[in-house]
Amino acid sequence: MKAALLESPGQLVISQVLDPEPPLKGLVVKVEACSICATDIKMFRHGQRDLIYPRILGHEVAGVVTETGTGDIPFRSGERVQIAPGITCGKCPACQQGASNQCDHIGILGFTHHGGFAQYLAVPAESVACGAVNLIPSGLTFVEATFAEPLACCLNSQELVRLDSKDAVLILGAGPMGCLHTMLARAKGVRKILLAERSLKRLMMSITAEPSRLINVSKENLKEVVKEETEGRGVDVIMLACPDSAIDYPILELLAPRGRVCFFSGLPPEKSQLHLDANFLHYREITLVGAYGCTADQNRVALELMASGQLNVNWLVTKRILLEAIHEGIGCLMEHSGMKVVVTEF
Known part of the structure; x- marks a missing residue:
């Protein structure tokens, strides 16, 4: 079969590889x-600690x-499916507590196992057993179904930060994830959504997400806009959806008392250190939470x-x-010329 194979950082080649055999109970x-996800681009450029080369991302x-492999499998040939990437054990404390994205033994399609930039994908028995294979509802296209995983990541983070309809939320970063966060918050009835x-380029594209207000931080004072939009109180929730640390403001100053910050996007190591005033957290009862995967x-x-x-x-x-144009797609996203690029012809 044809596949986009990452041989080393920066070396992504279209190759002919063996068709996968159906795994036992897979x-x-x-x-x-x-x-194409921002994480795929990060791995293409810099690699990743869990990658074993060559890898289909x-x-x-x-x-x-x-x-289907031999054994009792609740799926039949011809069924339309979306596959959550996490391959989890179901037995460790994290899995037992409903936090399978923190599984002690997690594997991930496109990281530790071959992923979807290929004509065929082998789904292991563990994925079937942990419920990672989902039937696509009728009326939903394959392209729409690929958004289930990034949208699920937004669901996870909004649950962890306890985003509520009574809240005012500030989403930092108007890329595809920031826009998904905006639309999800709107679907929840969140009263004020600042993006x-x-x-x-990103601001113009994100208008369709319909936030309460778009803020161009190149021209507007973020602190003053937040103050104006919240009658001086500050926002209840800040969602960091910008992996390049693109907002240069001390974010805690933007929070209302008992405000919450969600670190949704990972930051480069050189920008990941936090400099916090513990007394500010103490007296204002501020909550910081991380969110990873789904x-x-x-x-x-x-x-x-x-x-x-x-x-x-x-x-x-x-x-x-x-699939042969995957480099073009990666380039489009690296230049912020688009939101999402989807491989649909293999």
């Missing part, structure tokens, strides 16, 4: 759509079951949200490309 899926994937960004259940919820019509993700798709 599946083979014909890939119909696989979105791609973890936002949807397709059709073509083969801040310094890239004019669970299989959250992927199912994300599919249901899209199928119900509460979130329209189609406008986020800038390009649909051939």
